[in-house]
Amino acid sequence: MATHHSDNAKFLVGIYDDDDVVLKAVKEVKNAGVRIHEVYSPFPIHGLDVALGHPRTKIGIAAFLFGLTGFLCMVALTYYTMGYDWPMIIGGKDPYAYPAYIPVMFEFTVLFTALGMVGTFLVSNGLGPTVKPLMFDLRSTDNKFVMAIDLSKNKLSETDITSVLRQSGAAEVNVKQF
């Protein structure tokens, strides 16, 4: 995430005590013409991503494609091993007796969906074991709701934005420089 802005980015950080207040504040701050960088919270707040104008995630499409890949991989593997490479007639049935392979096809579909989707999630959010998180306030994983505003991307002055944040219910407004 740290790659999204320059090294000397200066942020105004509004700290809120309440999840309902921050959700309302997002609308107010946006109406005042301030561009919000992101809001950080200790737990998911429903409707926050919509209020911020984040587009709906397309990760479901990725999940479906991974699932399809898993399914087709197992179709190919069972067909190659049971039907082509070493065909055996068991109980007078066709060597490629596919109903018997549905359980493994299903398992592979689920396995690929889960691993592929979670992998996509980690990559698209820039998460990984060596990633240093961009933390505007350490309390945002505990009990505070943090609204970060990139000053370089806003036309309003620092004092104006501070008063907008205060009016929207921020308990504290801090300056954070990276």
Place this chain on the structure above:
Amino acid sequence: MHVTSPVRTPLVTGGKTYADVTDDICRQVEGKPTREWIIAFTISFIVLIYGTACVFWTWWEGLGVWGLNKTIGWAWDITNFVWWVGIGHAGTLISAILLLFRMKYRTSINRAAEAMTIFAVICAAMFIMMHAGRPWLAYWAIPFPNTLGSLWVNFNSPLVWDVFAISTYFTVSLVFWYMGLVPDLATIRDRATSKVSRYIYGAFSLGWNGGAKTWARYEYISLILAGISTPLVLSVHTIVSFDFATSVIPGWHTTIFPPYFVAGAIFSGFAMVQNLMLITRVVFKLEDYITYEHIESMNKIITLTGSIVGVAYITEFFIAWYSGNEFESYIFLNRAFGPYWWAYWMMMTCNVISPQLFWSRKIRRSIVWTFVLSVVVNIGMWFERFVIIVSSLHRDYLPSSWAMFSPTIFDISDYIFSFGLFFTLFLLFAKFLPVINMFEVKAIIRSSSERLPASISGVAKGENVTNPTFNKNAD
């Protein structure tokens, strides 16, 4: 926007603020291990060492050290395998199916139940490795082109399906559990005072910072994971039951097995969750998070699944007679009145009769009753698998080969090994990771707490909400 339901009992008591949730749940992780923990861990670890020695002897000497004979080729090994896999079903059921049903009580128990699932599946896998006799050749179970020619595993065999089902179940459960942990690990990272824990929890929390975009995607993948885990959890025990049901042994060859096994698995899994949570809530002082409401809700599921299992037992017996197949009828009469009658009636009493006591609200909300009945249920479920496996095998079509099974010291010790392994892993989890899902509990506090503090995230504790109200639209 505090919504207090006048109908439902609160799920979080004690007027907790968001900060209280973090403090209460992180206390165990951040503090020094308690005396109870050290004692419990030492005992489990000694049991694990003893068990490991016995398992190695089993592998070194061969399966002859078990009490198996020519007639009874599967006994305690497969009984223990199915028992542990069954226990491993509650975790994913709680986190996946209850998520889809929007059951809020899952938030306090899902973390520990999922951990239990993973450890139980590890124990189950150990019995497969033991039972296979030569664990260094375990890779033969995967479709691996061998050096002699292209001879492949047989995909028609339910044992091969089982390899895929159990390994998929383990992997997906692990991923689901770990993804649930990431935001909580970030909380611990941000509170950490020592460099070492900041580094370790930092690495495992993957740089999480709780941005709105990340949370939105996170919730989305949680929903899909729950959606795919639901059929997965049902498929796993279905496939375990196919190990028996696709054979032509009387007593195994029944179409009722998949739903019957799945219900039994959920039944025993919830009983094990009860046992673990009842101890955890007292030792870790989490009574405000795991309340009587949670215990009662789980007991209701135990009663439901126990009754399904009971109906399955009776149906099986009826069908054995109704089928007109004399081998089938004989096996069932032999189960109930033959030499293994005591195992059969143990199973009937523990699984069918004992959970019916939970129809009484008093018993459902009693800690002692819940604990004792949960142990009884798991004893019953062990006997169920023993009855299915051993009583079907010990008298086959040839009376000259009829035999009895008696366990040796290695049968027993290898079972004890799994307890050592399970509790060692569970205690390590309970010490180093948050046993309750902090962020999910915080997310339900508004709608499900007993009373809402004046300032929810601050330290100030608010007053009792005397008149519960629906003020959802008050903005």
